[in-house]
Amino acid sequence: MERVFELTVNGERCAVTCEPDTTLLHVLRHELDLKGTRFGCGSGQCGACFVLIDGHPVSSCDTPMWAAEGKPVVTVEGLAEGAALHPLQQAILREQAAQCGYCISGILISAAALLARDPHPDERAVVAALDRNLCRCGVHQRVVRAVVRAAEAGR
Amino acid sequence: MTGRRRDLPAGVVANPRLSRWVSIAPDGTVRVRVGKVELGQGILTALAQLAADELDIDLAQIRMEPASTDEGPDEGLTAGSRSIEDSGAALRQICAEVRALLLAEAVTSWGLDPATVTVRGGVVGDASGRRIGYAELAVDLDRDADGSARPKADAGLRLAGTSVQRLDLPDKIAGRPRFIQDLMLEGQLYGRVLRPPSPAATLAEAGTAAAAELPGTVSVVRDGSFLGVVALDEEAAERAVAALRETAHWRERDTLPDEDDLPGYLRAAPADTFTVDESGLGRTDQIVQTMTAGYSRPFLAHASMAPSCGVARWHRDEVEVWSHSQGIYRLRWAISQALGLDEKNVTVRHVQGAGAYGHNGADDAAFDAVLLARSVPGRPVHVRWSRADELTWAPIGPAMAAELQAGLDAGGKVVTWSHEVWSQGHFSRPGYAGSPGLLAAAHLERPIEAPPAADPPPSAGGGTARGAIPLYTFPERRIRAHRVLSAPLRSSALRGLGSFLNVFAIESFMDELALAAGQDPLDYRLAQLADPRAQDVLLAAAELGRWGAESAGGRGIGFARYKGRGAYCAVVAEVEAVHEVRVRRLAIAVDAGRVVNPDGVRNQIEGGAVQATSWTLKERVRFDRRHVTSADWESYPILRFGEVPEVEVEILSRPGEPSVGAGEAAQGPTAAAIGNAVAAALGLRVRDLPLTTERILSALGE
Numbered sequence: 001m002e003r004v005f006e007l008t009v010n011g012e013r014c015a016v017t018c019e020p021d022t023t024l025l026h027v028l029r030h031e032l033d034l035k036g037t038r039f040g041c042g043s044g045q046c047g048a049c050f051v052l053i054d055g056h057p058v059s060s061c062d063t064p065m066w067a068a069e070g071k072p073v074v075t076v077e078g079l080a081e082g083a084a085l086h087p088l089q090q091a092i093l094r095e096q097a098a099q100c101g102y103c104i105s106g107i108l109i110s111a112a113a114l115l116a117r118d119p120h121p122d123e124r125a126v127v128a129a130l131d132r133n134l135c136r137c138g139v140h141q142r143v144v145r146a147v148v149r150a151a152e153a154g155r
Numbered sequence: 156m157t158g159r160r161r162d163l164p165a166g167v168v169a170n171p172r173l174s175r176w177v178s179i180a181p182d183g184t185v186r187v188r189v190g191k192v193e194l195g196q197g198i199l200t201a202l203a204q205l206a207a208d209e210l211d212i213d214l215a216q217i218r219m220e221p222a223s224t225d226e227g228p229d230e231g232l233t234a235g236s237r238s239i240e241d242s243g244a245a246l247r248q249i250c251a252e253v254r255a256l257l258l259a260e261a262v263t264s265w266g267l268d269p270a271t272v273t274v275r276g277g278v279v280g281d282a283s284g285r286r287i288g289y290a291e292l293a294v295d296l297d298r299d300a301d302g303s304a305r306p307k308a309d310a311g312l313r314l315a316g317t318s319v320q321r322l323d324l325p326d327k328i329a330g331r332p333r334f335i336q337d338l339m340l341e342g343q344l345y346g347r348v349l350r351p352p353s354p355a356a357t358l359a360e361a362g363t364a365a366a367a368e369l370p371g372t373v374s375v376v377r378d379g380s381f382l383g384v385v386a387l388d389e390e391a392a393e394r395a396v397a398a399l400r401e402t403a404h405w406r407e408r409d410t411l412p413d414e415d416d417l418p419g420y421l422r423a424a425p426a427d428t429f430t431v432d433e434s435g436l437g438r439t440d441q442i443v444q445t446m447t448a449g450y451s452r453p454f455l456a457h458a459s460m461a462p463s464c465g466v467a468r469w470h471r472d473e474v475e476v477w478s479h480s481q482g483i484y485r486l487r488w489a490i491s492q493a494l495g496l497d498e499k500n501v502t503v504r505h506v507q508g509a510g511a512y513g514h515n516g517a518d519d520a521a522f523d524a525v526l527l528a529r530s531v532p533g534r535p536v537h538v539r540w541s542r543a544d545e546l547t548w549a550p551i552g553p554a555m556a557a558e559l560q561a562g563l564d565a566g567g568k569v570v571t572w573s574h575e576v577w578s579q580g581h582f583s584r585p586g587y588a589g590s591p592g593l594l595a596a597a598h599l600e601r602p603i604e605a606p607p608a609a610d611p612p613p614s615a616g617g618g619t620a621r622g623a624i625p626l627y628t629f630p631e632r633r634i635r636a637h638r639v640l641s642a643p644l645r646s647s648a649l650r651g652l653g654s655f656l657n658v659f660a661i662e663s664f665m666d667e668l669a670l671a672a673g674q675d676p677l678d679y680r681l682a683q684l685a686d687p688r689a690q691d692v693l694l695a696a697a698e699l700g701r702w703g704a705e706s707a708g709g710r711g712i713g714f715a716r717y718k719g720r721g722a723y724c725a726v727v728a729e730v731e732a733v734h735e736v737r738v739r740r741l742a743i744a745v746d747a748g749r750v751v752n753p754d755g756v757r758n759q760i761e762g763g764a765v766q767a768t769s770w771t772l773k774e775r776v777r778f779d780r781r782h783v784t785s786a787d788w789e790s791y792p793i794l795r796f797g798e799v800p801e802v803e804v805e806i807l808s809r810p811g812e813p814s815v816g817a818g819e820a821a822q823g824p825t826a827a828a829i830g831n832a833v834a835a836a837l838g839l840r841v842r843d844l845p846l847t848t849e850r851i852l853s854a855l856g857e
Contacts, residue, residue, distance in 0.1 A: 019390075026390050035337040036330020040460055041542040045788040048460055076330035089328045096320060096754055099762055100195025101327030102334065102460045102509035130796040134788060136460045137195055137510045138765030139758070140799040 005065045009034070010078030016065075024068045025049045025060040028075060036076040036105050040134070047133030050106035051075050057106075057113045057132070076105035079112055088112055091150035092143070099137035107133045111147045120151050163302050166190070166245030170228030171299035173256075176249045177206075183277050183290045185212055188220045189246060190230025191238045192481060193323060195510040196818050197755040198238045200322045204314040204751055205243050209250030209306055211274040212289070214319060222505040224487050232482040232584065234513075234648060235616055236721055236816025239751060243814060247306035253296060255304035260292045309749065309810060316810075318754030323507070335464045335479050335506035336539060343466075344373055346527035346538040347396040348383040349403060350548050351598070353782045354644065355410040358382065362402035366395040374530040375399070379600035383527045385536055409780040410643045418451045418556035418843075421577035426637035431620040437570040437631030442562035448667060450559070450660040452844040454776035455552040455649055456791055461509035462540040463516030463549060467524035469532045473500040478521035479508025482584060486518050489585030490525055493596045493603055512766065514584050514647035516540055516549035519594035526595055543786040548594060551776050552649025553579035553608065555619070555656040559664045561629075567672020569683060573633040574623055576657060580608025580638050581618030583647040594645075607642040611652070616718035622654025622823055625661050626716050627683040644778070650763070651822035654717065655770070658823025659830060659844065662713040666831045667840065676712055676831065677702055688809070689716060692725040692744040695805050700727025700742030708732055708739070711831025713824035722747040722820035723807075726764065728800075728828035732836040735848045738768050738800040738829055745804065745820060748812035756817045761802045763818060767825035769794035773845055 006015045009032060016031045028034045028051070037060055040048030044059035051060045052074035060068075079086035088111050091097075098104045107130060114121055114129035121129070126147045135143070163171075170176070170190070178186045187206050193199045199219040207214050220227065230242055254274065261267045261279040271282035280286045309315075326333045351358070358380040366384055367375045371391025376383045382399055386392035412420035466477040474496070480486045483503040491498040508517060520538055528536035540548075555578040562571035585592045588606040596603040610618030617623075620636040636653075649655075669679035677697050684690055693714055697703075702710065708731035716723045723746040729739045741764050750756050773792050777785040785791035826844065833851075834840045841854045 022390055026388075029337075030388055030390075033339075034330070035332040038334070038461065039336065039539070040462075041788060043542070043787060046460065080329065085329070092328050093320065093324055096318075096324070096758060098195075098321075098324055098327060099197070099758060100460070100508075100510035101324060102195075104328055105330050108328065127796050133796065134460065134793060135796075136458055136512070136766065136793065138762030138769075138794075138799075140765060140796050141761065141802055142758070144796070 005069045007068055007070060008072045010074055018065055020066040021064045023061055024051065024063040024065060024073070027065060028060060034075050034077050038102055038105055047106040047110065048103050050109040050133070052109055052113055055113060055116060057110045076108055079108060086112065087150040087154055088115070088147065091146035091153070095142045095146040095149070097139050097142035097146040099139055103133060103135045107135070107143055115151055119154060121148070123148055163300060164241070164244035164248050166228060166230050166241055167248050167300050173249055173253055173298055173300055174296040175226065175228050176246065177253050177296060179289050181290050183216060183288050184218055185210060185216055185277070185289070186218045186220055188222070188227030189242050190222055190228045191233045191242045192222050192505045193507050194233060194481065196759060197321050197752065198233070200319065201239055201751045201755055202242060202246055203322060204319055205247050206250045208312045208314050209247050210254050210277065212277040214314060216277055219322065222483055224483050224503045229484045232485065234481055235611070236717065236818045236820070239814050239816050243751065249300055251304045251306045252300050256294050257289055257292050260294045261287055315751045318752055333507060334461065335466065335477060335508050336461055338466055338477060338506055338537060340466065340468070340535040343535045343537050344385050344387065344531060345389045345392040346383055346385045346524060346536045347392040348381070348523045348538065348595070349396050349399045350544050351380060352405055353407050356405040356407045359404040359406050361399065361404070363399065365402055366398040369395050369398060376527055376530050378526065379602060380598040381526065381595050383523065385527050385531055407781055411778050411780050412643060414778055417453060417554040418449065421554060421556045421639055424639040424641055426577065426639045428635060428637045431634040431636050432624050432632050435629070435631040437562065439562065439571065441564040442570050443565050444563045444671070445560065446563065446668060446671060447558065447560045448664055448842060449556065450656065450663060450842045451556040452554060452656045452659070454554045454644055454646070455770055455774050456546055456776050456785070457512045457515040457549060457551070457649060458546065458791060458793055459509045459511060459515050462542055462545040463520035464508060464539045465517070465521030465524035466535055466537045467521065467528040468535040469528050472496065474525055474528070476501065476503045476521050476525060477506050478503055479506060479511070479517045480521060481511060481514065481517065485585040486521060489518065489591035489593050490522060493522065493591040493593055513552065513649040514550050516545055518585050518592070519549070522593040522595050546791055547783040547786050550583055550645045550647035553581060553646035555653060557656060557660040559660055561664065561668055563668065563672065567668065567674055569627065569629045569668065571631040572625070572629040574661070575635050575637070576619055576623055576653065577637045578619040578639065578653060579642050579646040580610050581646065581648050581652040582611050583608040583645065605645070607640050608646045610638055616652070618652045621652045621718060622657040622715060624719050626686060626689055626719065628685050629683065644783070650766070651819040654715065654819070654823045655767070655826060658713065658715040659826040662715070662824065662827030663830050663842065666711065666834065680714065688723050688746050689714065691807060692723045692746050695744035695807060696725035696727045696742055699744060699803055699805050700729065702727055709832045709834070709836030711828045711833070711835055713827025713831060715823050717820040721815045722817045724760070724820040724824050726821065726824040726828040728825070728832040730829060730832040730836055732833055736772055736833055736846050737798065738772070740801045740803070741768070741825060741828070743802065743804045743821060744807060745817060746807040746809055747815050747817040747820070748809050749814045750806060751814060753806055756806055757804045759818045760804045760821050763821035764802050764825045765794060765799055767822045768800060768829065771826040771829050771844055771846055773847070775845055
């Protein structure tokens with residue numbers, strides 16, 4: 001049965017009407033017009049649809065709305081503060097750490113969660129934090145460098 | 156003029172009208188249209204650099220427009236690492252002519268001093284201090300290029316040769332809608348197709364009522380074995396297609412080859428056999444030893460991060476299509492052919508998708524949208540495939556097998572060299588073999604059967620035979636290719652086409668020959684190469700890769716010149732092989748002639764090498780005799796962050812040599828370097844890809 005779900009997305013409270021098993025990804029992309037979170041596989045295997053829920057990177061493609069209800073959600077659009085890009089976004093640009101860029105939203109989310117819990121991770125910690133994100137263009141090394149440098153810049 | 160026109164770039168000869176390429180907006184912004192499309196390889200940025208240089212404007216003044224069949228030049232496919240060479244040359248010529256016209260106008264109509272006239276930032280000026288912007292000059296560009304102006308000499312270029320940042324990345328890292336998957340047109344509906352459960356399945360019966368009655372369903376489409384739905388949103392479309400799946404009954408057949416004996420399947424199948432090279436006569440009386448070895452690769456998926464997507468809208472007998480196709484004109488032709496439309500009634504506009512790496516499902520998804528949108532005239536229908544459909548229904552890179560034989564003299568040098576290669580074809584893009592080449596066309600009530608995959612012509616680098624001619628100075632060469640005349644699994648272009656296996660085979664065999672001769676693999680190669688650019692990349696990679704130094708595991712080297720005329724690339728791989736093969740480091744040297752964007756080339760080589768590492772170590776499309784069974788990222792695993800090697804790239808500077816593409820150059824050499832490094836680490840040669848633990852154990856048993 002359709003009903004109203006409330007949640008906080010990028011700091012703003014919102015209410016959407018949908019089925020309890022409607023996915024968070026669907027709500028973000030279609031109800032809230034936040035297209036930065038990408039569909040990749042629909043089964044939580046690739047990381048393209050990652051968002052932060054309570055600060056943890058979670059695949060939104062298989063998170064039903066009943067599980068997201070009331071939770072604070074941050075999408076890639078919520079990383080920047082106004083016009084100021086998140087240090088990770090700046091670092092990705094500086095290192096040109098993307099090719100097609102389809103996976104980069106989810107990677108930014110995983111990396112943001114890492115930096116929030118460990119502001120100065122070493123390379124090994126970055127690699128471990130990104131291991132649930134797939135990238136097919138092969139920019140992994142640049143991404144890891146960008147995350148490490150973003151953390152260094154924050155020192 | 157005809158004399159001058161004859162040596163214009165081919166893209167200009169085919170599309171001479173200046174206004175098709177360039178227009179100047181009132182605010183001085185220059186809109187540039189090219190026929191090449193952005194696939195994440197950064198081509199639009201590199202071409203913008205060239206245009207800005209020729210026009211003497213800043214990069215920020217350029218708008219690179221997406222390709223479209225209703226405006227802009229037709230530059231064929233964006234494929235085969237040809238864009239910088241072909242489109243770059245054409246665009247430079249066009250922009251040089253536009254600049255010359257603007258300058259001439261400033262002198263003749265505005266009275267600027269021809270002796271001191273200069274341009275900067277799109278503003279023409281002279282010694283008197285007068286300044287006129289390009290827009291103000293209002294030159295009519297509705298005229299043909301005639302060769303009356305020439306592109307600048309390299310010394311006059313400011314942006315070309317520098318690593319400017321990609322123009323499309325700021326939007327992408329901010330999460331702005333940039334991909335076709337994000338497209339949302341006025342009144343848009345959402346479509347889904349229910350694909351058959353196996354490649355040869357046909358629909359026996361389907362009840363469409365249950366799907367049609369669901370809330371949100373707008374229409375259900377059945378045409379032969381093609382089944383699909385249109386709904387108000389994606390969720391409703393998913394529900395409706397799930398209901399259709401419940402009611403559909405299919406007739407299925409076993410048509411697939413034995414996954415565990417692909418070389419056997421390829422070598423037994425009827426084939427089109429052709430000679431690739433038959434040259435020289437070796438002194439067979441000097442041969443003291445003959446060696447033979449066979450190599451193979453499995454079917455490989457493009458495995459793009461985004462499932463394919465297409466959007467279409469009908470108005471009476473006209474259809475507009477949005478697609479991430481690599482060839483929008485071919486797609487237009489194919490759609491018109493499949494539906495009996497006049498080509499001018501079909502418009503195809505390019506919208507970026509995720510990285511493609513070859514012919515994936517883009518064209519097919521566009522045609523799905525066309526078929527579904529026909530049921531809702533006037534409404535755009537957005538179709539996005541599922542992950543499973545992407546991995547099981549998009550064309551895949553064909554399995555291949557090669558057998559190499561060499562006659563060696565007393566010093567171990569090659570006297571005679573023979574190379575035979577077997578493969579399904581590498582080309583089934585729209586228009587191949589005269590066919591639309593669109594997946595759903597074969598499923599319609601009146602099906603258009605899909606012929607087996609063809610190969611690009613030798614002038615485009617071939618397919619099965621791509622990369623099969625070694626650059627080495629072997630006295631006698633006999634190279635033959637067998638293109639299999641069936642396609643139980645639908646095969647088409649995957650990055651590098653046949654060169655991935657051919658180079659893996661040649662370079663693995665070279666290592667085997669070197670070892671048999673008791674020679675260092677690098678020295679062995681250098682002694683049989685005459686091309687100094689080839690020698691230079693090998694030596695540069697060897698130095699970067701610490702060739703000859705101690706290694707915890709093993710080092711291996713691989714080399715090729717892509718298509719025999721593109722970029723030179725040499726790779727030194729360092730691997731560890733304890734429980735499984737792990738590639739620790741790839742040291743790569745590349746010579747791509749004059750480089751327009753060094754970081755762009757570096758990124759393509761790094762990415763190509765990482766992807767080739769993934770193919771080499773892990774990838775294999777799985778199937779039983781009926782179904783493709785690798786349908787998700789667990790059954791089709793690719794290299795993960797924790798498995799990616801350190802990649803170091805050195806670009807050899809060749810400012811005097813023509814620019815050639817670099818996007819596919821690393822594929823074959825990387826596989827060969829890894830295979831050779833594994834052989835060095837284990838003392839065991841694994842000739843069948845991928846180099847999994849299972850394969851290594853089975854090679855041990857032989």
